[in-house]
Amino acid sequence: MKLMFNFSKTAATAFVVMASAFGVSAADHLTIIGSATPDSWNIKYGLLMVQDADNENVFTYMGYLKADEEFKFTSGKNFDNPNLEYRNESTDAYDVSKLVQGGQDNKFKVRESANYKVVCNLADMTVSVTKAAYQDNPVRFNALYIVGDAGSGGWEITDAPAMVWGGEEDPFKFTYNEEMKKGEFKIDANRYNGSWDGPWFWAGLDGDGNIDYDKITTDGNGDRKWQIPEDGRYNIEIDLLNNTVSITKAGNSGVADIEAEFEGTPVYYNLQGVVVTNPSNGIFIRKTGNRFTKVRL
Numbered sequence: 001m002k003l004m005f006n007f008s009k010t011a012a013t014a015f016v017v018m019a020s021a022f023g024v025s026a027a028d029h030l031t032i033i034g035s036a037t038p039d040s041w042n043i044k045y046g047l048l049m050v051q052d053a054d055n056e057n058v059f060t061y062m063g064y065l066k067a068d069e070e071f072k073f074t075s076g077k078n079f080d081n082p083n084l085e086y087r088n089e090s091t092d093a094y095d096v097s098k099l100v101q102g103g104q105d106n107k108f109k110v111r112e113s114a115n116y117k118v119v120c121n122l123a124d125m126t127v128s129v130t131k132a133a134y135q136d137n138p139v140r141f142n143a144l145y146i147v148g149d150a151g152s153g154g155w156e157i158t159d160a161p162a163m164v165w166g167g168e169e170d171p172f173k174f175t176y177n178e179e180m181k182k183g184e185f186k187i188d189a190n191r192y193n194g195s196w197d198g199p200w201f202w203a204g205l206d207g208d209g210n211i212d213y214d215k216i217t218t219d220g221n222g223d224r225k226w227q228i229p230e231d232g233r234y235n236i237e238i239d240l241l242n243n244t245v246s247i248t249k250a251g252n253s254g255v256a257d258i259e260a261e262f263e264g265t266p267v268y269y270n271l272q273g274v275v276v277t278n279p280s281n282g283i284f285i286r287k288t289g290n291r292f293t294k295v296r297l
Helices: 002-021 255-260
Strands: 031-033 058-065 072-074 085-088 099-101 114-121 126-131 145-147 173-180 183-188 200-205 211-217 226-228 232-239 244-249 267-269 283-288 291-296
Antiparallel strands (some): 072 085, 085 099, 145 183, 183 200, 200 211, 232 244, 267 283, 283 291
């Protein structure tokens, strides 16, 4: 039994070394799970790390970890394969320095509850956890994805395009500036799950319980999606600190673009994206120039 464990550990390490040598990533994604995270040991709600664009073996996350609670890393979707987990090489949980793939189920811990910058390098099997500069509010998400027939990936979750994260200096902001189709979409926080489980975001509600497309929430009762009324390039801005969303059709930059937002005869669409000639007694999307707003008439 001891011989088999040593062989498995050696084989796993050899795989990582070979993957690095041939320029292949040891994992397509990496998630932080554990009681130190907001959703504890639920893998599908784990903290998704961001893969480095220049080095596929490096994954980074900036967010909140609870003091004296456990965490480890996984590239799996469940707990079936321990070799998809990256654990602590040391038996000292506060020794956050070296990773081991599979092996003994040793976890990591931090001594203070705070936002941390976490960096895992699967090529040299190292990990670093340092206190982040931003500490005003606990950070949860570093990645958001657009899922729906309005986006380039359609309803295939694993093909969902990523929004641009604001980074450590603006960690609650996400932006997107791409061509979109007439249709609808919602926001996923981990496309690698490949399922409808996990953290999702929907359009919010106003004080009367009506859909408010300027708001974003994790409360998905009613499966409230955002609407794109016509094909074109759009700017989407999300602020998770204030739970707000802005969707505008992209146009020329500068003064011409600003004027375009307020020029022209308004066009009204229903919530299915169909033009309504004489809107009344309901909620509609109004397009004025390049600007879209939700209105009640």
